Each structure stands twice: as structure tokens, then as C-alpha cells.
Amino acid sequence: MNIDVTINQAYLPFLQDNTRYQLFFGGSSSGKSFFLSQRTVLDVLEGHRNYLIVRNVMNTIKRSVFNEITKAILAMGLRPYFDINKSDLVITCLLNNKQILFCGLDDPEKIKSVTPIDGVITDVWVEEATETKYEAVKQLDKRLRGRSVVPKRLILSFNPVLQDHWIYRQYFSGWQDDKNFYRDEKVIILKTTYKDNDFLEEDDRRALEEETDKYYYEVYTLGNWGVLGNVIFKNWEVQDLSEIRQTFDRFNNGLDFGFSDDPNALAHMHYDRKRKTLYILDELYMTELTNDLLAEEVKKIIDRQVVTCDSSEPKSIKELCQFGVRAIPAKKGPDSVNFGIDWLKRQKIIIDVRCVNAKLEFQKYKWKEDKYGNVLPVPVDKDNHLIDAIRYGCEDLMTQNTIKANDGFKRHRIKI
Known part of the structure; x- marks a missing residue:
């Protein structure tokens, strides 16, 4: 099967990365969510992975990550190979019965009962992960169990917020602010910004570069973790x-x-x-x-x-x-x-x-x-x-x- 797919250079090294915990964060319009959508579709098409994709609130999924997955399928010319059920928010690959399932963390009972029709959930992707609580993501991590021919993965994608967030405490102990990548045995962290998105429109770039609010510029333009005002130590x-x-x-x-x-x-x-x-x-x-x-x-x-x-x-x-x-x-x-x-x-x-x-x-x-x-x-x-x-x-x-x-x-x- 010939697949027409174009992927941003910044993300290419992670197309087949199997590290258990994967964090993709940074500024707005960096292309991280679309890359993860492309990777999800390709993984499911290959026939070894089932995805559970969650956000904190269910009613935000359809107009966000569900649409991103759908756009990725269409952009790669793969629509004939996928059943896209908009009412149940389930996408099934017709070639192998592997699925992309969507849930909100505001319905914990439904999360517990989510099961793909073939095999086990191999990948949990938490979109806008800074909206979520530590306990909820911990439970999702425990869902990654059962026999699988591929390593299981927990994927978090987000724009950074304040540095007292649980994600920062849990995963960023080895992170260095002058780098854009970190890896150890269990964790990879990739930071990207609008500059890493080769396909961003010029007016979108300009809007990000001309942001005047200091906090929004740091977080959404530069992709940095935010800090509170009037800090005492800068040395x-x-x-x-x-x-x-x-x-x-x-x-x-x-x-x-x-x-x-x-x-x-x-x-x-x-x-x-x-x-x-x-x-x-x-x-x-x-x-x-x-x-x-x-x-x-x-x-x-x-x-x-x-x-x-x-x-x-x-x-x-x-x-x-x-x-x-x-x-x-x-x-x-x-x-x-x-x-x-x-x-x-x-x-x-x-x-x-x-x-x-x-x-x-x-x-x-x-x-x-x-x-x-x-x-x-x-x-x-x-x-x-x-x-x-x-x-x-x-x-x-x-x-x-x-x-x-x-x-x-x-x-x-x-x-x-």
C-alpha cells in the first residue's frame, strides 16, 4: 500500500519510538497534535496497536482530537480503510479491526469498560494533559495491561502551564531548560514551537511573534513552562x-x-x-x-x-x-x-x-x-x-x- 504522508522534520525520529512514557509539549501551532494523529493512524493501519484517546471532558473531544484524527486519515488518502463512527466516537480500521477509541475523564465508569474488539489497548494518548489530574492519568497507566506484540505507551501532549503542575513534578526532574529533548530508560520529552511547524501560515507565525502578554508569549509562543510574576530570584x-x-x-x-x-x-x-x-x-x-x-x-x-x-x-x-x-x-x-x-x-x-x-x-x-x-x-x-x-x-x-x-x-x- 502506497501512503501519501508528509511529516514535520522535528517529529520524524519519533514515528516508531516505543518508549513507555512519551511527552510532547511546547507552544501553540507546533504541529504536535497533528503529528500524533498521523502516527496513531499509521500505527492502527499497521495492525498491532489499539488506541484510547482521552481528554478531561468528553464534550471537547469531538471538535478537537477526533477531528484531528479524521483529518489525518483524509490527508493520507486512507478514508476507504477506516470506519469513522461520529456518534460513538470510534474509528475502526477495516483491514484488521484495530481501533481508535475516545473517552472523557469525566466519565470514569465508561473508561473502565472501554475495550477494543480485537486485542488490548496498547496506547493511551492524553490530549491537553495539563487539564487532567494525576490520579486519573495514573489509572490510565494501569489500563495498559494484557498480552501485546508491541510495547505499550502512555502519551501526553500539552501546552505547558505553571511549573507547580503535577506533570512537571512527575516527569521533568531531569529536564534542562536550554534543551528541547530529554530521554531516559522510561521517558522521552520533546519540546516544539511554531518554528518546528514547516506548514504554518505566515499570518499565524506573525500573530504568535507579536504576542504582547509576557505569560502568553512565554507559554504559547516560546513553549516554556510559565512562572509567576514578581519572582524574587532570577540569578x-x-x-x-x-x-x-x-x-x-x-x-x-x-x-x-x-x-x-x-x-x-x-x-x-x-x-x-x-x-x-x-x-x-x-x-x-x-x-x-x-x-x-x-x-x-x-x-x-x-x-x-x-x-x-x-x-x-x-x-x-x-x-x-x-x-x-x-x-x-x-x-x-x-x-x-x-x-x-x-x-x-x-x-x-x-x-x-x-x-x-x-x-x-x-x-x-x-x-x-x-x-x-x-x-x-x-x-x-x-x-x-x-x-x-x-x-x-x-x-x-x-x-x-x-x-x-x-x-x-x-x-x-x-x-x-
Whole structure:
């Protein structure tokens, strides 16, 4: 069978990729949904795959992804080989009985009962995945079971939203913002924008390029994860520190206490005084830890190093010491929060790619606003557990400025 199909160059390497979790995200008009529609049709035509395609709400499917699949079939000249049932939202390949099934996540009982007429569901594609809840997608992942001659896949496609979304937390721990592709054993992530769509009309390109709203330009034109306004820290970046960390021999550690709603947050750091660079090397970010369990987790990261803790919990500090952690209280003092923020803003901060929670906090930590939208010099006390831990751990760096004097017999350290 000769098939007339034209595929954007950016997506060609993924036409037959079998990685379990596949994320296609980026800006508007990047062609990701149409590529996935083309791939779906070709996969079903080949005779080994059945697709379940979902959106958060059922009534949005017919005018979106169902139409995209239909357009792909027509564009490739394959209409005679497919039965397109618009009322039931089922597309069946007449050559092999493989199917493309559509459901909304607002009807969980129907999702449970969806079964193709031949074989099992091999692929679940969640369109506009940022609309969905983590629990719903987790259940879909569990639907991928049963005997199949091809590897099963969970596919998410979306425009990015704010970085506190569960998708970012779940899949983007290894993502680097200066790249457009990530792969590991189980996950691939491809970022595309309108520039990757070879078939986009010029007026559509111009509309995206001339977007004046900063958030919409970042998200829908550039395909970046959005950030909240009035962020405090802009002096940071993410790097893979797995090699350079082997050269460090001095460390600072800070711990902010939590339990149920708020996490226990530990920051493990190195400071290069000469280059005024703070490296965030490792993190602990866990809830529901009693102090004995917390001590065990802390020691896994810092061993016998000293950790500076939130001084508002002296009992916890004492118990950590009893459990073998060299814990000391932070001194804090008047205006210590803003003092610490000011010091951190004057450093270059490099966060290891594995410290996803630290990255999220630096992206979201912002100043308060008054009712008129004016920025106040007071940080919002939210999403700052690791940032507080970092301030505690760097307290001695902030408050000690020392010079060395040699009187001919011995050295003295003099505070100034």
C-alpha cells in the first residue's frame, strides 16, 4: 500500500519510538497534535496497536482530537480503510479491526469498560494533559495491561502551564531548560514551537511573534513552562553537577522542619567564595517523618556533617542530636529573612538537575502585592521550605566576614 504522508522534520525520529512514557509539549501551532494523529493512524493501519484517546471532558473531544484524527486519515488518502463512527466516537480500521477509541475523564465508569474488539489497548494518548489530574492519568497507566506484540505507551501532549503542575513534578526532574529533548530508560520529552511547524501560515507565525502578554508569549509562543510574576530570584540556573561535585570538600547544610502539610526540607550545598557561587547539590523533601526517621534520611545525605536547623523547634534539634545528627540552631535575628534573601540574590546559584523541588521553589518564590498590585518588600510565606533551609545553611557565610592577621607568632581571625 502506497501512503501519501508528509511529516514535520522535528517529529520524524519519533514515528516508531516505543518508549513507555512519551511527552510532547511546547507552544501553540507546533504541529504536535497533528503529528500524533498521523502516527496513531499509521500505527492502527499497521495492525498491532489499539488506541484510547482521552481528554478531561468528553464534550471537547469531538471538535478537537477526533477531528484531528479524521483529518489525518483524509490527508493520507486512507478514508476507504477506516470506519469513522461520529456518534460513538470510534474509528475502526477495516483491514484488521484495530481501533481508535475516545473517552472523557469525566466519565470514569465508561473508561473502565472501554475495550477494543480485537486485542488490548496498547496506547493511551492524553490530549491537553495539563487539564487532567494525576490520579486519573495514573489509572490510565494501569489500563495498559494484557498480552501485546508491541510495547505499550502512555502519551501526553500539552501546552505547558505553571511549573507547580503535577506533570512537571512527575516527569521533568531531569529536564534542562536550554534543551528541547530529554530521554531516559522510561521517558522521552520533546519540546516544539511554531518554528518546528514547516506548514504554518505566515499570518499565524506573525500573530504568535507579536504576542504582547509576557505569560502568553512565554507559554504559547516560546513553549516554556510559565512562572509567576514578581519572582524574587532570577540569578539561578540548573546544571548536571554529578562530576564537579566530586571536587568539593566543604559543605553547608540547612534544615527546615515540617510534618504533614509542610515537608521536612534539607539543602546540601557547596559555596565557592571566590566566584560567589552557591551550588545546591542535593535535597530532602519529605512529609510525615518523625524525628527518628528524619535523622536517618538526613544522615543518608550529609553523614556526619553539621546541619543548621530552624531554631523555632529546639526539641526537634535536640532529638536529631540524640539520633546521631550534628544539628545546631540557626541564629536568625531581626529581619533575617530579607537579609538572607538579599545575600542570596547577590550570588550565582546553580541547582543540580536532580533537585527538582529546589528548582520549583526558586521559580515560584515571589514578593507580596498590595490590593493595587504594587510589589511589597515582603516575600510570600509559601513554597519556600528549601529556600528557608538554604538560608539557615548559609547563615555563617552571610554573617561572617573575616580577615586574617599574622602577628608573627600565630594567626587571629578578626570579625569585621
